[in-house]
Amino acid sequence: MTCYETLFVLKPTLTDEETAQQVAKIKAILEKEGAELVATNDMGMRKLAYPVEKNARGYYTVLFYKAEGDFITELERNLRINEDLLKFLTVKYVKQKEVAQFNKLVAAATKNIEEAQPEAPKEEAPKEEEAPKTEATASTEA
8 A cells, every 4th residue: 555645725614613524524435445544634724825815815724645556546636626725735645755745744643632632630639638747646645
């Protein structure tokens, strides 16, 4: 299997729910066609370098996956007919140095996901507090 990275930009007019649905829809295409999704990097809303379809901003998402070569034509066909997408780009990693860079990008994407998820507070065992000894308690103990 070959390593691929697909970056796509969604329209900024979509709600958070619609954006999540579009990302899930594209991930479902990956699963349906037998690609192995390695990592996802939701970069969020960003300014575009130039206006696209009168939009100055867009929601960026990067998918890192491993798949067979003929899968890319099906994925890009689905991306072309999606009206909520502004732009997309697929990069293929073939050479050893490129694959090493792919692995670094995947590691960085998974690290960002782990940092974004707040850890649940660890429950500590309640400490037994000693009552301060006063003269009255000290005299009763003696």
